[in-house]
Amino acid sequence: SDDTAKAVVQTIATLNQTDDRPGLIVYFPSIPGSGKSALCSNIDEATFTSCDDRSVIVREGDAVKGKFYNEIEKDMLTNRIAVLDKNVPPISFSSVHSLCSVSNCISAAVLPSGMQDTVVGNDVYPFSLEFLAACMNRVLRRKQNSHIGKLDSATPNCCMIVAKFYCFYRNISVSVLRERLLNVGTSNEPI
Numbered sequence: 001s002d003d004t005a006k007a008v009v010q011t012i013a014t015l016n017q018t019d020d021r022p023g024l025i026v027y028f029p030s031i032p033g034s035g036k037s038a039l040c041s042n043i044d045e046a047t048f049t050s051c052d053d054r055s056v057i058v059r060e061g062d063a064v065k066g067k068f069y070n071e072i073e074k075d076m077l078t079n080r081i082a083v084l085d086k087n088v089p090p091i092s093f094s095s096v097h098s099l100c101s102v103s104n105c106i107s108a109a110v111l112p113s114g115m116q117d118t119v120v121g122n123d124v125y126p127f128s129l130e131f132l133a134a135c136m137n138r139v140l141r142r143k144q145n146s147h148i149g150k151l152d153s154a155t156p157n158c159c160m161i162v163a164k165f166y167c168f169y170r171n172i173s174v175s176v177l178r179e180r181l182l183n184v185g186t187s188n189e190p191i
Contacts, residue, residue, distance in 0.1 A: 023054075023080040023105035025072075025185060027088045027096055029177065031127065031165040032151055033135030034112055040085040054080040061086030062149030069095045076103035089168035090177075093184050100185030107185030117173045126174045127166065136162045 028036045040058050057075055059082065064071050072082055076099070088096060088109075100107050118125045136159045142152035151158055169177070 020104075021080075023076060023082070023103060025076075025082050025084065025096060025100055025103075025105045025107045026110060027084040027107060028086065028110050029088050029090070029093070029181065030110075030112055031089075031132070031135050031169075032087055032162045033138035034087075034131075035138070036085050036087070036110075039110075040083055043083050056081040056083065058083040058085055060148065062147075069099050073099055073102055076105065080105075087165055089165060090172060090180065091168060093180060097184045105185060109181045109184065111178075111181075115174045115177075123170050124173050125166065125169050126172055126177045127169065132162070132166050135166075 028034070030036065037060065040060070043056065043058050055078070059068075059072060059075065061068055061084065068086065072084065076082060082105075084096075096107055099105070112127070112131065114128070114131070115126050116128055118128050120129070139151055139158050139162055140153050144152060144154035146152050147155075151161060155161070172180075
């Protein structure tokens with residue numbers, strides 16, 4: 001019938017239209033053991049109810065084969081919301097920024113609650129030592145060989161790896177961190 005043909009043509013035309021709305025990249029500037037994976041395990045399309053016509057992907061950094069941000073860029077061709085279950089230290093902010101630029105996305109950083117400037121010696125960090133200790137404790141409580149990134153109680157020096165990530169934030173106060181995050185994925189300038 002003519003109505004069926006019109007419906008098919010309209011559907012094909014709709015499928016061929018590009019969605020010019022910006023996508024969204026959600027990421028976690030934090031350290032191992034902060035609870036990213038626990039939070040991300042409960043995220044799906046229903047989490048973003050106001051974006052019901054958008055697909056959502058959650059990518060765990062340690063599970064992605066190849067260069068993480070290159071693989072996410074490929075994913076963003078067909079998915080418009082990406083949640084990066086990955087520690088994103090300040091050195092990687094430029095990678096998130098570039099990903100936003102090439103995939104027409106904005107970014108949203110998820111920060112742990114209770115952030116406070118913490119001075120250790122002559123250095124300042126945006127996370128407290130109690131937060132560092134809690135993250136180390138969470139990593140130590142993971143069952144042996146249970147973490148896809150091999151950061152669990154079976155890993156020698158696993159707490160040193162958490163401490164290393166903490167040190168990536170050396171001399172970055174809470175206010176400086178928040179200011180830098182405002183530019184990730186929104187500025188035309190390189191980060």
